[in-house]
Amino acid sequence: MRIAYQGEPGAYSEAAALRFNANADPVPRPSFDDVFRAVAQGEATHGILPIENTIGGSIHRNYDLLLEHELPIVAEVKQPIVHHLIVREGTRLEDVRKVYSHPQGLAQCERFLRTLDGVEMVPTYDTAGSAKMIKEQDLAACAAIASERAADVFGLTILKSGVQDFADNFTRFLIVSRDPAPLGTPDKTTIVFTVSNGPGALFKALSVFALRDIDLAKLESRPIPDKPFEYLFYADVAANRNDLRCARALMHLAEFAPSLRTLGSYQAWKEDSGV
Amino acid sequence: MRIAYQGEPGAYSEAAALRFNANADPVPRPSFDDVFRAVAQGEATHGILPIENTIGGSIHRNYDLLLEHELPIVAEVKQPIVHHLIVREGTRLEDVRKVYSHPQGLAQCERFLRTLDGVEMVPTYDTAGSAKMIKEQDLAACAAIASERAADVFGLTILKSGVQDFADNFTRFLIVSRDPAPLGTPDKTTIVFTVSNGPGALFKALSVFALRDIDLAKLESRPIPDKPFEYLFYADVAANRNDLRCARALMHLAEFAPSLRTLGSYQAWKEDSGV
Numbered sequence: 001m002r003i004a005y006q007g008e009p010g011a012y013s014e015a016a017a018l019r020f021n022a023n024a025d026p027v028p029r030p031s032f033d034d035v036f037r038a039v040a041q042g043e044a045t046h047g048i049l050p051i052e053n054t055i056g057g058s059i060h061r062n063y064d065l066l067l068e069h070e071l072p073i074v075a076e077v078k079q080p081i082v083h084h085l086i087v088r089e090g091t092r093l094e095d096v097r098k099v100y101s102h103p104q105g106l107a108q109c110e111r112f113l114r115t116l117d118g119v120e121m122v123p124t125y126d127t128a129g130s131a132k133m134i135k136e137q138d139l140a141a142c143a144a145i146a147s148e149r150a151a152d153v154f155g156l157t158i159l160k161s162g163v164q165d166f167a168d169n170f171t172r173f174l175i176v177s178r179d180p181a182p183l184g185t186p187d188k189t190t191i192v193f194t195v196s197n198g199p200g201a202l203f204k205a206l207s208v209f210a211l212r213d214i215d216l217a218k219l220e221s222r223p224i225p226d227k228p229f230e231y232l233f234y235a236d237v238a239a240n241r242n243d244l245r246c247a248r249a250l251m252h253l254a255e256f257a258p259s260l261r262t263l264g265s266y267q268a269w270k271e272d273s274g275v
Numbered sequence: 276m277r278i279a280y281q282g283e284p285g286a287y288s289e290a291a292a293l294r295f296n297a298n299a300d301p302v303p304r305p306s307f308d309d310v311f312r313a314v315a316q317g318e319a320t321h322g323i324l325p326i327e328n329t330i331g332g333s334i335h336r337n338y339d340l341l342l343e344h345e346l347p348i349v350a351e352v353k354q355p356i357v358h359h360l361i362v363r364e365g366t367r368l369e370d371v372r373k374v375y376s377h378p379q380g381l382a383q384c385e386r387f388l389r390t391l392d393g394v395e396m397v398p399t400y401d402t403a404g405s406a407k408m409i410k411e412q413d414l415a416a417c418a419a420i421a422s423e424r425a426a427d428v429f430g431l432t433i434l435k436s437g438v439q440d441f442a443d444n445f446t447r448f449l450i451v452s453r454d455p456a457p458l459g460t461p462d463k464t465t466i467v468f469t470v471s472n473g474p475g476a477l478f479k480a481l482s483v484f485a486l487r488d489i490d491l492a493k494l495e496s497r498p499i500p501d502k503p504f505e506y507l508f509y510a511d512v513a514a515n516r517n518d519l520r521c522a523r524a525l526m527h528l529a530e531f532a533p534s535l536r537t538l539g540s541y542q543a544w545k546e547d548s549g550v
Contacts, residue, residue, distance in 0.1 A: 229493075
């Protein structure tokens with residue numbers, strides 16, 4: 001498996017790829033868009049995308065990209081997130097004037113960062129990329145919020161470990177592929193649909209699952225760009241699309257939803273999942 | 276009205292404050308948190324917060340802050356967003372090497388920005404703040420994505436106007452205050468609730484509105500930080516909380532929702548709203 005991910009070596013996405021398959025070959029790409037393109041063009045067999053963090057919430061850009069591209073979801077991975085304050089060797093806490101990280105990295109350590117006086121927070125595109133920058137530009141008065149592996153990869157020092165505000169910090173990743181065959185036994189299905197206007201439209205949509213005792217693991221709304229204040233709904237349904245009950249629920253929804261698309265059926269992450 | 280907003284003069288939040296009340300005194304603050312604090316501590320009578328953009332979606336940080344702070348929502352404003360590529364006088368398009376803006380500003384102009392070759396996108400905390408930086412540091416090879424007013428305020432030039440990807444680009448703002456009296460005739464109520472686990476829990480919650488023909492304008496889920504993969508739901512209900520039908524629906528929801536809080540009843544924005 002060649003798994004494309006967004007970021008630099010040491011990124012949490014790379015760790016998630018290796019958690020799914022310890023023998024995978026992780027392929028770094030600068031943006032989420034580039035990850036989808038790498039898979040579509042065959043530079044990688046799979047792509048891994050963060051979709052939701054327990055603190056920061058959904059990564060909406062990837063919901064949008066799942067729609068734009070035609071790559072089915074074939075697996076999911078949950079990766080624990082442990083952030084560290086990482087510096088060049090010799091930098092002390094009182095020397096730090098700027099902290100670089102991805103906005104989600106900064107947000108997830110907000111309480112800790114508030115205890116630092118007169119320190120500027122600088123959002124960047126990547127946690128591991130922030131560590132790389134400190135190394136390459138030899139920044140003595142700066143720190144990055146990133147993973148332990150990022151410190152290792154770039155030969156930096158962990159000044160303070162476990163600086164995230166909540167211990168239970170996980171990111172859920174989706175794995176996409178050109179080959180729609182799920183990597184495991186599917187028991188979860190991600191769909192995207194629209195509802196017509198008017199009272200009870202979403203209620204009616206959810207009824208197709210509730211009336212069949214099918215659980216919804218997640219429901220997410222996203223604006224439709226050229227229709228102000230109308231929404232697409234993304235739902236994670238706790239069933240395989242090929243189970244008769246789920247297949248009937250989806251057919252029922254298609255009867256009245258103006259649009260409905262299944263993005264993939266795959267195995268919900270368990271600690272012994274992965275290949 | 277002294278209305279606190281996040282950003283620099285020329286920010287879209289400032290424009291929204293003046294759209295609501297042309298005679299308001301806008302009070303700039305560096306962060307959303309500082310806006311809430313300014314209102315809580317009486318430095319401003321009101322605070323204005325972006326909550327949703329038609330392209331970028333919800334501004335989740337402000338949903339979280341509405342819960343943390345105890346300031347009721349008393350009004351809403353919809354502000355058209357028109358982005359321009361702004362430079363120092365004399366900079367030509369072929370000179371531009373970096374474009375600065377808020378990540379949402381960059382995302383909303385993605386198609387346009389992709390047409391610029393070899394140009395780096397640099398996310399910042401603020402659209403107008405990016406324009407300010409170009410002025411203050413006299414950056415000749417840089418541009419900002421920001422409003423016309425930001426160009427005016429900082430004496431910069433619009434190199435290319437209307438560079439957003441979609442013409443119908445609006446941001447919806449909420450106005451909070453210590454005084455819970457709504458600024459208008461309330462016909463919309465924002466609530467936040469949790470549901471118990473198990474199939475049909477959200478369906479049951481929505482039934483209290485659907486069975487009474489009350490429309491939901493919006494439903495948004497947010498993770499609960501210390502409970503991985505459990506969610507808070509934010510809903511905009513198209514009714515005044517004091518209408519008997521709506522009051523009964525909320526009492527019905529409170530019967531089985533583990534938690535329910537009303538964040539405010541206020542007047543949905545119409546072009547002749549405002550004070």
